[in-house]
Amino acid sequence: MTVPNLEVEDGVLQGNASFRSPRPSLWEGGTLGGFGTTTLQAGATLAISRSTVKTLAGRTLNTLGTTTGSATAKIDLSSGATWNNAGTFTIQTDKVPFKGHWTATVSSITPAR
Numbered sequence: 001m002t003v004p005n006l007e008v009e010d011g012v013l014q015g016n017a018s019f020r021s022p023r024p025s026l027w028e029g030g031t032l033g034g035f036g037t038t039t040l041q042a043g044a045t046l047a048i049s050r051s052t053v054k055t056l057a058g059r060t061l062n063t064l065g066t067t068t069g070s071a072t073a074k075i076d077l078s079s080g081a082t083w084n085n086a087g088t089f090t091i092q093t094d095k096v097p098f099k100g101h102w103t104a105t106v107s108s109i110t111p112a113r
Contacts (some may be wrong), residue, residue, distance in 0.1 A: 033057040
């Protein structure tokens, strides 16, 4: 299913369905869960902001465009989550924004220098 843009502020996206977004998206809090796939297509952006913990639990997240994590962003990866980054991921802090269980796979994320 293609959605115009994905905005998760404090809710839960749960289930086995797959979502694609070709446009700017925002993740400020809440959970991307279940065993589906969320894909932010090439040319799309994902802004990860606010100090509220964001949780990727079980779901696969594919980021093909530009992702930016603010200095206060915290991301909890758990339950076998997979984050495939094939685009640009800029972390705007010298601290690692990931926390939690680390029963997850993360590919191709490099801190900004």
